[in-house]
Structures are given as structure tokens and as C-alpha cells.
Amino acid sequence: MDKIVYLDRDGTINKEVDYLYRPEDLVILPGVPEALRRLKEHGFRLVVVTNQAGVARGYYKEEDVIALHEALNERLSKEGATIDYFFYCPHHPVHGIMEYKKDCHCRKPETGMFEMAEAFYSPDKANSYMIGDKLLDTEAGNRYGVSSILVGTGYGKDIYDSMSEAEKSVKFAHYAPSMDEAVDFILAKEGGK
Numbered sequence: 344m345d346k347i348v349y350l351d352r353d354g355t356i357n358k359e360v361d362y363l364y365r366p367e368d369l370v371i372l373p374g375v376p377e378a379l380r381r382l383k384e385h386g387f388r389l390v391v392v393t394n395q396a397g398v399a400r401g402y403y404k405e406e407d408v409i410a411l412h413e414a415l416n417e418r419l420s421k422e423g424a425t426i427d428y429f430f431y432c433p434h435h436p437v438h439g440i441m442e443y444k445k446d447c448h449c450r451k452p453e454t455g456m457f458e459m460a461e462a463f464y465s466p467d468k469a470n471s472y473m474i475g476d477k478l479l480d481t482e483a484g485n486r487y488g489v490s491s492i493l494v495g496t497g498y499g500k501d502i503y504d505s506m507s508e509a510e511k512s513v514k515f516a517h518y519a520p521s522m523d524e525a526v527d528f529i530l531a532k533e534g535g536k
């Protein structure tokens with residue numbers, strides 16, 4: 344069984360810029376490579392699950408998404424934080440050109456990308472996590488059956504600050520202001536076994 348940390352991309356690993364696709368605009372958030380390396384050192388697989396509706400919207404192509412992921416992994420690999428697999432959803436239910444305008448099962452908060460990963464990994468769901476900066480990320484993780492963490496980078500802090508205590512108690516297992524603190528939470532669970 345594989346312990347997996349599913350990771351949102353924009354706003355979680357790298358700075359959220361609207362519809363990122365150019366490698367020169369890629370800025371990895373401070374502390375993220377070190378935090379991801381800690382996860383790898385503790386035996387976690389790192390799997391990115393990212394909504395890339397910029398493809399459906401005609402802003403960029405799937406080749407651009409793939410090239411951006413190569414650039415991201417080139418940088419992360421130098422820090423011992425290689426992403427094991429990238430999954431992306433190029434669709435959008437309303438805004439879309441040709442085959443990309445689709446009410447698909449892979450766009451978060453649906454769980455299709457997690458299920459695609461099952462072709463490569465056997466998730467130990469009780470010891471696997473989803474980290475993201477939007478409630479659609481935590482909802483996807485919850486639906487799939489892993490523990491979800493809302494991170495305060497990207498849109499995360501504003502979302503967290505706007506929520507009632509009642510909502511916070513049901514939408515995610517934990518709020519972490521940074522990726523480093525999200526990893527602290529995960530590794531504390533590991534240590535507590």
C-alpha cells in the first residue's frame with residue numbers, strides 16, 4: 344500500500360497567477376521544496392491533482408501544461424522533492440472549446456484524478472492526505488476518503504478567514520498556514536502511530 348500526499352498545484356506548490364502556463368512565470372512558494380522533501384523522506388508518494396481549465400478556455404494547450412510540469416519537476420528534483428505523478432483536468436463544464444467543454448469526472452471537487460492514480464498506486468487512504476488552497480480541493484479529498492488539509496497560501500487564508508467555525512469543523516481535517524505546517528501535521532500523525 345502507498346502512503347500518498349495528493350497536492351493541488353496553483354496556490355499550493357507554486358504562486359497562484361491566473362491561468363499559469365509559461366515556465367518563466369512559475370514561482371515555487373517559499374519552503375515548499377523542503378517540506379515536500381520531508382514527506383519523501385518519510386516514504387510518501389507525491390501526486391499532483393490540478394484543475395487546468397485554461398486548456399478548455401483556450402488560454403493554453405495541454406502541451407503547455409505538460410511542459411510546465413516538467414519545468415516544475417526539474418526545479419523540485421534539485422531539492423530532493425520530485426513529484427511522482429502529475430494529473431490534470433483540462434475540462435470545464437461551461438467554458439470550453441470542442442471536446443474540453445465537458446461535465447467531466449476529473450475536475451475537482453470530483454475524484455477522477457485520484458482514481459486515475461490507482462492505475463499506478465494502491466493508496467493507503469487512512470494514511471494519505473490532500474493538501475490544497477481551495478474548498479474544492481478539500482472536498483475532493485474528503486469525497487475520495489483521505490484526510491484534507493486547507494493550506495493558507497494562494498486563496499487559502501482568505502477562504503479560511505471567511506468561514507464560520509461550524510464550516511471549518513466539517514470542510515477539512517486541518518488548516519495549516521503554510522505547506523511546512525501542513526507537513527508538520529502529517530508527520531505528527533505518523534509519529535503518533
Ligand SMILES: O=P(O)(O)OC[C@@H](O)[C@H]1O[C@H](OP(=O)(O)O)[C@@H](O)[C@@H](O)[C@@H]1O
Pocket residue numbers: 351352353354360361362363392393394395396397435
Ligand atoms: O492547481 P489548481 O489550483 O487546481 O489550478 C487552478 C488554476 O487552474 C485556475 O483555477 C481557476 O480557474 P477555473 O475556475 O478552474 O477556470 C482560477 O482560480 C484560476 O485563477 C486558476 O489559475
Ligand SMILES: [Mg+2]
Pocket residue numbers: 351352353354355475476477497
Ligand atoms: Mg489551487
Ligand SMILES: [Zn+2]
Pocket residue numbers: 432433434447448449450
Ligand atoms: Zn476533467
